[in-house]
Amino acid sequence: MxxxxxxxxxxxxxxxxxxxxxxxxxxxxxxxxxxxxxxxxxxxxxxxxxxxxxxxxxxxxxxxxxxxxxxxLGDPDHLGPIQRAFVERDGFQCGYCTPGQICSAVGMLAEVAAGWPSHATADVSAPRITLTDEEIRERMSGNICRCAAYPNIVAAIRDSAEGGPR
Incomplete structure (x- = not known):
């Protein structure tokens, strides 16, 4: 493989x-x-x-x-964009879920780029999906964080999608 x-x-x-x-x-x-x-x-x-x-x-x-x-997706010396955003936004606490969260975020952002709507997509006919916090939460709902770092995870994904921290 x-x-x-x-x-x-x-x-x-x-x-x-x-x-x-x-x-x-x-x-x-x-x-x-x-x-x-x-x-x-x-x-x-x-x-x-x-x-x-x-x-x-x-x-x-x-x-x-x-x-x-x-x-x-990266290594400690050369983090990928989402990995970097997770560090900058403190998108983890214990870190156990973080690898799955990051891999899921990479896949989720590719789905958004491909125009795949979710249950939270406001306008499924729009030429471009607006990546709101609600949209990110819906798309990442299959990834559980037992430490409840969700606000920081959402912020990290949003930052990565937008090209950097706000």
Missing amino acids: NVNDQVRRLEVDPRTSLLDALREQLRMSGTKKGCDHGQCGACTVLINGRRVNSCLTLAVMHEDDEIVTIEG
Whole structure:
């Protein structure tokens, strides 16, 4: 499988989740196991540019897919734009959900750029989606933060979408 632009060869039991393959076989600990039931979003990764809960998909299903984890979005010396915004806006407390939040935010911003409406989109016929705080909250609702850092997470995503802090 292709993980963070590197082809990785794995032999896995067909029942192995992508999450477990990433963490246990590839030793990529950035993607977190929160609930292991697809309810918290801590394990969110990008598969072919779309956000996916890696605990709900089997590793064998992604042989030819491009998988991006938090490790593929930047590193401590070269943070990606959303990672930088999370740091600047203090969009984390304990940090456990942060990798999933950031991967989900990257995917969510791509959905907005592609013009995909959400339940909170005020005008689905508009040529461009206005990324309000309500819109961000709706689109990120699958990612739970047990520390309740939501205002800072929303601010970080808004800043990243707008090109910097307000």
